[in-house]
Amino acid sequence: MTLSIAHLGPTGTYAEQAAISYVNLLKKSTDSEAILCPYPSIAQTLQAVAQGEALIAVVPVENSIEGSVTMTLDTMWQLDDLQIQLALVLPIIHTLISCAASLDTIKTVYSHPQALAQCSGWLGQFLPTVELIPSNSTTEALLKLKDDLTAAAISSKRAAHLYNLPIVATGISDYPENCTRFWVVSQRDQSPLYKNSSLSTSHTSLAFSVPANVPGALVNPLQSFAHLGVNLSKIQSRPTKRSLGEYLFFIDVEADASETKMQAALSDLAIYTEILKIFGSYNVLAISE
Numbered sequence: 146m147t148l149s150i151a152h153l154g155p156t157g158t159y160a161e162q163a164a165i166s167y168v169n170l171l172k173k174s175t176d177s178e179a180i181l182c183p184y185p186s187i188a189q190t191l192q193a194v195a196q197g198e199a200l201i202a203v204v205p206v207e208n209s210i211e212g213s214v215t216m217t218l219d220t221m222w223q224l225d226d227l228q229i230q231l232a233l234v235l236p237i238i239h240t241l242i243s244c245a246a247s248l249d250t251i252k253t254v255y256s257h258p259q260a261l262a263q264c265s266g267w268l269g270q271f272l273p274t275v276e277l278i279p280s281n282s283t284t285e286a287l288l289k290l291k292d293d294l295t296a297a298a299i300s301s302k303r304a305a306h307l308y309n310l311p312i313v314a315t316g317i318s319d320y321p322e323n324c325t326r327f328w329v330v331s332q333r334d335q336s337p338l339y340k341n342s343s344l345s346t347s348h349t350s351l352a353f354s355v356p357a358n359v360p361g362a363l364v365n366p367l368q369s370f371a372h373l374g375v376n377l378s379k380i381q382s383r384p385t386k387r388s389l390g391e392y393l394f395f396i397d398v399e400a401d402a403s404e405t406k407m408q409a410a411l412s413d414l415a416i417y418t419e420i421l422k423i424f425g426s427y428n429v430l431a432i433s434e
């Protein structure tokens with residue numbers, strides 16, 4: 146069977162790179178073939194899976210420099226019945242791509258807001274007066290570059306080669322150890338496609354809203370984990386968008402939801418939360434270039 150894998154496009158994005166790594170893992174472990182399906186936004190990528198257009202979505206969720214990819218968290222909250230099957234951590238090496246004769250003639254730099262932010266120190270030092278233009282992905286603006294010699298884009302070396310465009314600077318992230326975590330997401334009833342018996346399910350991601358703005362509204366849910374000795378690896382708040390000052394909390398914990406202590410923590414958590422969504426338990430794999 147050919148599996149369809151949705152990712153942020155157009156071709157050349159880091160998300161596509163993560164999707165290719167996932168396809169290679171699948172090929173090795175199950176010998177199945179997959180086709181990649183690019184979508185114009187992260188929200189549409191996840192919707193494609195929710196609506197059954199694609200079997201799997203590979204979406205960025207957190208970057209080591211810039212933190213959470215809020216579009217992914219917000220869409221995971223909005224769409225029901227999605228589950229995380231696996232997490233992949235990829236190194237991110239940004240390059241500046243342009244047909245400009247030199248850095249001095251560049252007037253605009255396009256990229257995904259995360260990539261612009263991850264390179265803001267470099268941009269401030271070497272291109273302090275350029276206009277920074279956010280785009281849906283690191284590759285969205287690449288097709289413009291041949292017609293506009295004053296424009297540049299931040300994307301990968303792989304993307305520069307795919308679009309046959311010149312690299313004018315490389316390794317431009319503000320911190321050299323730049324990496325991004327991606328989630329491999331399916332519908333809830335889809336059994337895990339990638340199996341590696343030597344890895345144990347290490348993480349669970351979930352999100353909740355709290356019933357009221359009262360003292361202890363957050364401490365009680367967090368104590369559900371602390372009391373049972375379950376370690377949290379991440380917490381991120383997001384506005385509920387219903388009213389100013391109301392938040393949702395996204396949490397990653399270092400345990401499998403089927404463990405006894407997690408079952409106890411989750412039933413305790415349900416008492417203190419208004420809406421509780423468990424996105425799944427999964428392994429985290431580091432992918433080298």
Ligand SMILES: O=C(O)C(=O)Cc1ccccc1
Binds near residue numbers: 159
């Ligand atoms: O736009 C891309 O290439 C993406 O995959 C999103 C992204 C942007 C910057 C770092 C990691 C992922």
